[in-house]
Amino acid sequence: MKPENPLTIGIDIDGTVTEPSSIVPLMNESFGKQLRYEDCIDYNLATVYGISDEVFADWLDKHGERLYDVAPVHGAADRVLRQWYKRHKLVYISAREARHLEVTIKWFSRYQIPYHHMDLIGSHDKLAAARKWQVDLFLEDRLENALQLAEALSIPVFLFDTPYNQGTLPRLVxxxxxxxxxxxxxxxxxxxxxxx
Known part of the structure; x- marks a missing residue:
């Protein structure tokens, strides 16, 4: 039975469905640091770890698959998303690259997290994808994305609180x-x- 008024929910994956702190132990291991999740006050981890954007991009290129495989679920995300699936349309829009679709789907399957669509766009600019799927709202952890989506689409955005996304929020975020x-x-x- 279809719900009478389903919402199309746009959902980021990393730091939203996955635990936001999950990248820190892997970064510490690779770069010989002992940073805590609370120390990550900038979304750009290259800045936090004192490395260049190129070095970080290269690290993510080499370690992305492992990161996406070992990340734990963020809180009750799996349980809530299973409930929503029966009533709403779940569209995951992620900056992950398309080549990570297989590891992403395996992870979702392992935790029994349902989805209607998975859009790995390989970019932080989620506006075109959010428009394409005509989302009614968006769940995000990156402040810049939340601000852009709310302003351009006039939709509510729920921003998961993290050390790296502090700042003043407009009405829709x-x-x-x-x-x-x-x-x-x-x-x-x-x-x-x-x-x-």
Whole structure:
């Protein structure tokens, strides 16, 4: 049975569905650092680790597959997404490259996280993909993405609170601290849509 007023939910993967801190141990291991997740106050980890963007891009190129395979689930993401799948359309829009589709699908399967569409765009600019899928809202951890999506599409964006995305937020971007909180907010949006 199809829900009467489903939402099309755009969802980032890394730092949103996966635990935001999962990259830190791998970066520490590779670069001989002992940084904590709380030390990562800039989304650009090259800046945090004192390396060039090229060195970081090369590191991600070599270690991306391992990172995407070992990342733990972020809080109750798996449980909430399984519930949403029955009522809403789940579209994952990620900066991961298309070549990582297989490891991504295996990870989703391992944790029994459902999806309707998986769009690995290989870029942080998610605007075209969000437009293509006509998302009603977006879940994100990168501040710049959240601001761009909310402004350009006039949709609500739920920004998962992290050390690297602090700052003033406009009306349509709401900071959230758990998947349970997002679940309640999505229920509220679905109800508003039904009553509109």
């Amino acid at each position: 709401q900071r959230v601290t758990s998947w349970e909180q997002v679940d309640a907010l999505v229920d509220q949006l679905a109800l508003e849509k039904a009553n509109a």
